[in-house]
Amino acid sequence: MNGMIPGGWSFVVAAYSVTAIVLIIYGASVIARLRQETARRNHD
Amino acid sequence: MYDDNNRFPRLPWIILGLGVLFLAIGSYIGLFVAPPEALMGQVQRIMYVHVPTAWNALLALTFAFVCAVIFLFKSDWKWDARMEASIEVGVVLGFLLCCQGSIWAKPTWGVWWDWDPRLTTTAVLVFAFLGILALRKFVEDPARRAMWSAVATIIASVDVPIVYYSVRWWNSLHQLQSSPSTVSRQFWLPLRMNAFGILFLMTAFIMLRARVASMRLKYELVPPPALGETI
Numbered sequence: 001m002n003g004m005i006p007g008g009w010s011f012v013v014a015a016y017s018v019t020a021i022v023l024i025i026y027g028a029s030v031i032a033r034l035r036q037e038t039a040r041r042n043h044d
Numbered sequence: 045m046y047d048d049n050n051r052f053p054r055l056p057w058i059i060l061g062l063g064v065l066f067l068a069i070g071s072y073i074g075l076f077v078a079p080p081e082a083l084m085g086q087v088q089r090i091m092y093v094h095v096p097t098a099w100n101a102l103l104a105l106t107f108a109f110v111c112a113v114i115f116l117f118k119s120d121w122k123w124d125a126r127m128e129a130s131i132e133v134g135v136v137l138g139f140l141l142c143c144q145g146s147i148w149a150k151p152t153w154g155v156w157w158d159w160d161p162r163l164t165t166t167a168v169l170v171f172a173f174l175g176i177l178a179l180r181k182f183v184e185d186p187a188r189r190a191m192w193s194a195v196a197t198i199i200a201s202v203d204v205p206i207v208y209y210s211v212r213w214w215n216s217l218h219q220l221q222s223s224p225s226t227v228s229r230q231f232w233l234p235l236r237m238n239a240f241g242i243l244f245l246m247t248a249f250i251m252l253r254a255r256v257a258s259m260r261l262k263y264e265l266v267p268p269p270a271l272g273e274t275i
Contacts, residue, residue: 004080008087008151015090015147016071019097022140023245026133027060030252037259044263 056251063244070237078234087151091231094144095222096239100246101141102204104134105173107250109201112194121261122254124190127197128180129253131173133246138170153217161210162218169207172200186264 074092081088111127114120145163146156157163176196183189211218227235 004083004085005087005151006085008085011087011147011151012075012089015093015144016075018143018147019093019140022136022143026136027245027249030249030256033256034252037256037263040263041259 056248056255059244059251060248063241063246063248065241066237066244067241070234070239070241073237074234078230081231084152087148090144090148092234092238093242094141094148095235096242097137097141097144099239100242101134101137102208103243104130104137104246104250105169105201105204108134108173108197109204112197112201115190115194116198121186121190121265122258124186124194125254125257125261126250127190127194128177128257129250131176131193131197132253133249135170135173135177136249137242137246138166138173142166142170158217160217161214162207162216165203165207165210169200169203172203173197176200186261 070092074089078089078092080086108127108130111123111130115123115127142163145166149158150156176193179196180189180193183192208221210216211220
């Protein structure tokens with residue numbers, strides 16, 4: 001025992017995974033909406 | 045009166061690429077190169093994504109405040125589009141911040157969530173700006189929507205400095221802000237790489253999302269064609 005929290009990799013992997021998932025999904029949604037608006041503008 | 049926010053069409057994509065690159069390198073160093081912290085061990089590696097997310101969430105919402113003030117003074121629609129974009133990005137980063145914080149809290153504090161001043165004020169901030177996004181969704185008149193949400197943004201922004209200083213003003217479970225003098229040199233590099241990575245991603249998202257809002261505004265502000273024109 002040295003006072004250090006043992007293990008913890010599962011929490012680290014969870015935090016980085018959540019970060020990647022949220023940023024990828026949000027980025028994809030922005031790009032999808034941009035394409036949608038561009039298509040509407042070109043159609044009009 | 046109206047700006048399509050499209051003078052540099054490639055710029056957001058370049059910034060987005062830089063953000064992904066910085067975040068990938070910073071995360072690699074944070075996960076595999078930097079040493080574990082003396083007390084928190086491996087769990088401390090969450091700091092390399094949590095702290096940059098916090099900085100940039102507050103930055104995005106501060107930018108929303110600036111956009112709201114400029115819109116109220118200049119009535120220029122591009123600032124309304126930028127405000128909408130920065131609020132949305134700020135809310136996404138705020139939500140992500142709460143998720144990361146919760147995951148970090150469990151092994152260090154023993155709980156997923158605690159109604160401590162920093163966490164509570166952050167939750168209030170996220171829900172206040174989420175409410176403004178809901179307000180924007182429900183108001184159809186662009187002028188009213190812009191005016192009401194600008195005023196609401198200025199009011200909600202009062203919570204931004206409260207979130208930042210909450211750990212100093214009240215007795216909090218959450219640790220105080222770190223500074224270069226309190227963070228070991230080995231931890232600087234991944235922290236700063238990821239801070240710039242998320243800053244670039246946030247900037248690119250705001251630019252692209254403002255472009256979406258601008259295009260939608262252009263559509264809303266153009267008067268409908270006369271009946272004869274449509275036939």
